[in-house]
Amino acid sequence: MPRALISEQSVREAVSRGEKRIVVPEGSIVTPLAASLITQLGLTVLQDRPKAGTPLQATGTPEVAKVQTGNVVVIGSDHGGFSMKEALKPYISNLGYVVRDVGTKDETPCDYPDFAYAVARTVASGEAWRGIMIDGAGIGSCIVANKVPGIRAANCHNEFVARNSREHNDTNLLTLGSRVVGIEVCKEIVKIWLESWFSGGRHKQRVDKMGDVEKKFLRE
Numbered sequence: 001m002p003r004a005l006i007s008e009q010s011v012r013e014a015v016s017r018g019e020k021r022i023v024v025p026e027g028s029i030v031t032p033l034a035a036s037l038i039t040q041l042g043l044t045v046l047q048d049r050p051k052a053g054t055p056l057q058a059t060g061t062p063e064v065a066k067v068q069t070g071n072v073v074v075i076g077s078d079h080g081g082f083s084m085k086e087a088l089k090p091y092i093s094n095l096g097y098v099v100r101d102v103g104t105k106d107e108t109p110c111d112y113p114d115f116a117y118a119v120a121r122t123v124a125s126g127e128a129w130r131g132i133m134i135d136g137a138g139i140g141s142c143i144v145a146n147k148v149p150g151i152r153a154a155n156c157h158n159e160f161v162a163r164n165s166r167e168h169n170d171t172n173l174l175t176l177g178s179r180v181v182g183i184e185v186c187k188e189i190v191k192i193w194l195e196s197w198f199s200g201g202r203h204k205q206r207v208d209k210m211g212d213v214e215k216k217f218l219r220e
C-alpha cells in the first residue's frame with residue numbers, strides 16, 4: 001500500500017484551513033521541510049495508528065523523526081573511532097533510521113579530515129538527513145565539518161550538550177570522541193541528538209545569523 005506523503009505544501013494548506021493539528025498516518029513520509037514547518041508553527045502532530053479501537057494519539061513534533069522522508073544518517077570515522085562506529089550502526093538502525101557508512105573500513109591508520117569531509121558533504125548535498133563522525137576527541141572532525149557550507153556541526157560529550165545543540169543551534173552533524181566518552185553514553189547522546197528538534201523562535205534568528213556569517217566568506 002502506498003505511504004502517505006506529508007509535504008510542506010500540505011502543511012501550509014492545512015494551516016490555511018485553520019487547522020492546528022497535522023494527522024500523520026502510521027508509516028507516512030514527512031519531508032524535512034514539512035517537519036521544520038510543523039516545528040516552527042508549533043502544530044500538534046497526531047500519530048494515526050490504524051488499529052481497531054485505537055484512537056489518534058497526540059505525539060508532538062519529535063515523533064516526526066520516525067516517519068520523515070530521507071531519514072538517512074550518514075556515519076564515518078577515522079581508525080580511532082572505527083570500533084565505536086561499528087557499534088553505533090546497528091543501534092541507529094534499531095532506532096528506525098537508515099545508516100550510510102562512508103568509512104573508514106578498518107583500524108588501519110588514516111586521516112580524520114578525509115572522512116569528516118565525506119560525512120559533511122553527504123549531509124550538505126542532501127543525500128543524508130543528519131551526519132555523525134567519530135574520531136579520538138571529536139574536535140578535529142568538528143572543525144573540518146564546519147568548513148563545509150551548510151553544515152552546523154557540534155562536538156557533544158553529554159546528553160545536555162546534544163539536546164542543546166539541536167534545540168538551540170539546529171545542528172545537522174554530530175561529532176563524537178571515542179576516547180572521551182564510552183559507548184553507552186554515546187548511544188544516549190546519539191538518541192537524544194537524533195530525536196530532538198529545533199525550537200525555532202528566538203533561536204532561529206540566531207541560526208540565521210550564523211548563515212549570514214558563512215555567506216560573507218563564500219566566493220563564487
